[in-house]
Amino acid sequence: MRRLLPHPILAGFLLILWLVLQQSAGLGHILFGGVIAIAVSMAASAIIPERVVIRRPLKFIQLILVAGLDIIRSNLAVMSVLFHPRPNPTAGFIEMDLTLKNPFALAILAVILTATPGSAWLEYDRARSTVLIHVFDLVDEDEWVATVKKRYEALLLEIFQ
Template identity: 70%
Template sequence: MRRLLPHPILAAFLLIFWLILQQSAGLGHILLGGLIAILASLGANLILPEPVSVKRPLKILQLLAVAGVDIVRSNIAVMLILFNPRPKPTSDFLEMRLELTNTFGLAVLACLITATPGSAWLEYDRERSTVLIHVFDLVDADEWVKTIKTRYESLLMEIFQ
């Protein structure tokens, strides 16, 4: 079974997203989505450097909820900055040390930071375990570091390490 479906979680998510995008759970959509999910899982097996192991899968739901709320709040904050007639926002670069070392955890963290409006993951230095982030309106760097560490990094460490 592992040879046919080397990444079952990836395949399950792809099938669910396929059915959501098709807005149908008909037999044809399930079969086609299942075929696409299996092929993607086999393709991912060729390029992934290590097997994905999720230690606490229920924490993924907590991470999705936290990230969803943060993305909505950041959208509103960026909109208010853009429409508010005040001096330019104080954009700046922020370098922070990470404790997270899992490849997939780092990839998810990079996606979350970049998906959140007003911030972008720019560079990761594996030797020093630091990340460079650009923030659109950086008011308090320590608050940004604290937010990323407590809201994202700690959850990702529980999930992947």
Template identity: 40%
Template structure:
């Protein structure tokens, strides 16, 4: 089954999306949607050499997405206020370093997406010396607050979601 349908949920979603976009439920549309649902995952399965990620804590994932959504909206208002009304001489734009403990590539990718979606912050790179995240903050007031926020609000839930107990160093 996994040879022809490596990601069955993705195949089903592609077929349904095709039918919704075409606003048709005739046999030709169903056949083309099923064909897309089979062919596209087969063509892109080599783009994920580590395999399909497994969410180990779905409720934590939902809480993380909700909290990140609130943070994104809050940051939109703060950045807009700074751009529209603040004196540019008062804006303290800086790079900071945040030490990371997470090593899972899917967790790091999710962390990078969450950071880059938040206005006012940009993930720059992971520095090899000490495994640190280089982060640019548009208006930095308290560096320790940023470090604590990234570590507790984002990194800890992502470790719980993506990393196994063996990778975290916890007893199995």
């Protein structure tokens, strides 16, 4: 089974994405999406040699909910800044130390930070385990660091390590 489906989580997500994009759960779409998901999973094994292991699936669901709510909240905050401009918005850069080492956890954190309006993951230094983040409206750097560490990094550590 491992040879046919080396990355089952990836294949599952791809199949779900295929069905959502097709807006149909017909047998033909399921079969074709399954073939695509298996083919991509097999091709991905060449560049992703280790398996993705989610140790606490309920924490993963919690992370999705927390990040989703934060993205909605951030959309509203950025919209407020754009519609009610201040004389000088306080954009800035934050260099933050990370405890995360798992490449999948780091990738998820990068996606969360970049998908959240008003912030962007710019650079990761593996040697120092630091990340450079740009924030559109940086009021309190310590609050940002605490938010990322408590809301995202702590959950990712529980999920992947």
